[in-house]
Amino acid sequence: MRSTRFSKGALVAATTALVLLPAGAAYAGSGPATGPSQKLTRTSAPSPEGNPASKRAQASGVCDDAVQIGERALIKRGSETLASVKQFYSKKCHENYAYLWVWESFRKTAEPYDVTLGVYSYDDDSVHAAKAWKATKQQEFWSEGANTVEACTSAVGSLRPAGSPQAYQAFSQKRC
Template identity: 45%
Template sequence: MLKKIGATVLAAAAIAVTFTGTAQAEYNPKCPSGVTQIGSTKILKWRTETVASVKQFKGCNKNWAYVWVWDTWLAKHKEPFEISAGVSTRISESSVDYVKTWNKQELWSSGADTLKECTRAGGGVWNSTFSAGDWTDERC
């Protein structure tokens, strides 16, 4: 009986850590009042492996792109990688607030003053041996 209870407690703890990690990962330090996801999440893959996810948020009178590199990818791939995020408008067709950095698990774009425009978030993770990037659906 104690083994069964112990296994249940461990499973519940693992689930709590998983959900806590996800919520924390979506805290935008550039917008302390909070952000809300708009549109769907785009999953980035390289071959059959899930690399990262891209989301678009609104908050602080701006649109934000957010990229999260998955723990399972990081555990298997120790080589340096570049990560990028940006918001694109229908008019510009390129990122209006593109940012990039190296070897980070998450990245927020700089924030785009585009709430009155049709936008989508883009992001990517790559180096010389792999590349994964894409856009979320457009939100107007």
């Protein structure tokens, strides 16, 4: 009787040890090299993150090396998020850009809305590269380049839903 209990205990211990042992390890760079066809390619598709290579960005003259600076801001109506506002910077072109992305949860049911967008300078208390769109269902918006790199700035955007007397706005984190 005692040997059976010992055998069962040994079997459980051995099985547990095998389950807990890793079968192998993977290390960065230890796998096969990524072929050219598998590497990420730059797309011209718009995205919530902001894609300076998108068609709308290129139409606004956004330099393709633009990167987000500062924290994004959300345009809200009560608890509903309508859009995101971000600021981008291009080292190559030495410009700032404002970016606004209308959230799909709002856009899919909304009537055409109005949008304004620009780069606010704290140094001269004005909005640079301001643009406006009336009665649109567009999702992605870019300002033109603002010559404000030497100033403290934020991207500022507003969205006025159809039928609303007021626009809702937000501004990204101040960057100096």
